[in-house]
Amino acid sequence: MAAALKDQFGLEVIATLAQRIAAVFPDFPQRAFVAQARRGFESLDLMARGRHLARVLRQHLPQDPPAALEILRLSLGPKLKSSEGNGMAPFFYLPHSACVAEFGLDAYEPALRLQYDLTQRFTAEFCLRPFLEHYPERTLERLRLWARDQSAHVRRLVSESTRPRLPWAPRLTQLRVHQQAVLDLLEMLKDDPEDYVRRSVANHLNDLGKEHPALLRQLAARWLKGASPERIALVRHALRSLVKHGDREALQLLGYGPAAQVEIGALDISPRRAQVGEWVRVSLSLRNPRRTTQNLLIDLRVAFVKAKGEPRPKVFKLKRLTLAAGETATLQKSISLAQHTTRTHYAGRHEVELLVNGTALPLGHFLLTEAKPRPRGRKAEPHP
Template sequence: MASPLKDLYSTAFYDRLSNALVVSIPKFDKGKFIKAVFIPEFESKELKERMKHTSRVMHGFLPENYPQSIELIKKTITQLRIQGIGEDGLAYMFLPDYIETYGINDFENSVEALEFVTQFVSCEFAVRPFILKYENQMILKMLQWSLHESHKVRRLASEGSRPRLPWAMGIPFLKKDPSSILPILENLKTDPSEYVRRSVANSLNDIAKDHPQVVLNMAKNWSGLGSYTDAIIKHGSRTLLKQGHAAILKHYGLDDKGILLTDFKILTPEVKIGESLEFSFSIANENATEQKVRLEYAIYYKKQNGQNTKKVYKISERIYPPDAAVNIIRKQKFVLITTRKFHLGDHQLSIIINGAEKEISHFELTT
């Protein structure tokens, strides 16, 4: 079994960090630092709590003067690189947290620090309070970042400004009106870095949840600019596609006419938690011409209140020649995970062809 993520903050981690701090911070007391970290409550702290605890402890060993502290953090990152410490380590998220916690009232020094630190560990969460506090000033800075030579800074411009960034604080004014971040996405639509392009797609998908027409317009405007941009549009439209949004289905030439579903069967009408639902069906293209077919299935999970919640899963999307027929067998695991709790009883399964939900059948989830 994998170790809990909180164990990233281990004795070995703090030893490596201290070795860098000894070099970068004048008169740094390694023993005192380690003692301040490993307080009696440390073991019970989870990942985010340990991250913030590390930020607070670090603050006690840095100058009260914030700009001076930032310069020492930069030196620490340089020293970590010299020691061969890999970039993007999750444990180093305490560095962006330090900027967020202690630099929120110092815009100029903090945005410069975010630009530097994000090239070592992503600052996508730490930048959010600055967007909320400084709004247009911060968005303008992120627009400048979208032209930065570092792909990690460019990615911060798009990822940090996502209206619905998972596990991050929301940005209500961007949910209401995303127009201010569209120029950022425009600058990045042909970015050479896949890391950046995927972030652009995720931002579009966020926008689509509140403003589908904005994404539809961008899909039309960006279509055909190149394979990179086409992939961004497709990934950014995934929620609209799963919703069966008519305009996006039309944009991608997805029409269910002449596509026949037959022999839909649930092979495991009773599914125990920990096991898999199995089902099969057949698809035939009865058109005289080839047809693009997007196949999905939806599971209506039973909630605690007895209602159902629908989740759509993609099977495939490909061209079917005239008269082509395919039999498909799929499995869906019902393994307990931290992000989903199952409730026993009646569940439903449906097959979706080019956004159109076809047959629905039932199965029972048991122990």
């Protein structure tokens, strides 16, 4: 089993953090900091560990906020060379992020300077949000400058920090008031040369569409006019939640009309009776019976049974197809029935549907039963 995220941010972080601070602030009481930071640390989850270290740091740094923030900034290591493949290493700076969020509001410029440098090593999307809430106009104006920064990490921060539904972060009421200013920032970033930045813009818009679908559809229609392949990919990703819910206008914007016609063959749902912890595989063929080519967006929808027996549908992405007249394609999807922190499985009848350009076509069902105790020494079945 993979180690919990918090276990990759363990006690060794405390000693390293103390050494980094002492290297730029010789008066830093390393032993006292380490002893206090270790107390209760292991009982906390990941984000709480970051906040705990921030509070202990604050007690041992100068009480003058600008001075404390400058020490943190000077202690930062090298910038990230890539946006990928860094694993948990950047999470070393979680206490720095928590420090500036909790104690930096009274030192605006030093705090923004630290966040500018921090986001090029970890992220500042969480710690910037209190500044957007307390100083919206001033901070949005700064983001307009950062949207043209040479660092992709800084440009991504512009989009990520202003997301309506940033994971692990509270909602920001001020961004609803200044919604147009935020949209103007996204306009500046929609053709960013880095996919890393454009994907953040798409995620931001996907958040927006959950609360304001009409606004997202309007913006997507405008952005698709004369769009580059990169911008088309951005819009497609931004519309993904609307598409999953079969939104007709969103599907039409992407070129998938409502009147698709297909023939399903060679259908197999296997096994028909499965246990929690196993896999179910759905396979089928899809034929275009028309005399003209059809653009098809194919998804699979499974109505998972919840604790009280009510269905809760989940959509799985399958494939985008362009089928010529009479052409047939083969599709298959394996569905995990393992228990996850994000999805708990319950016994019952699970209906399966194919979504073709948003139209549901029933495929059948499988029965899910509770897992039976495995004999000792027998391993779980592998991925089909």
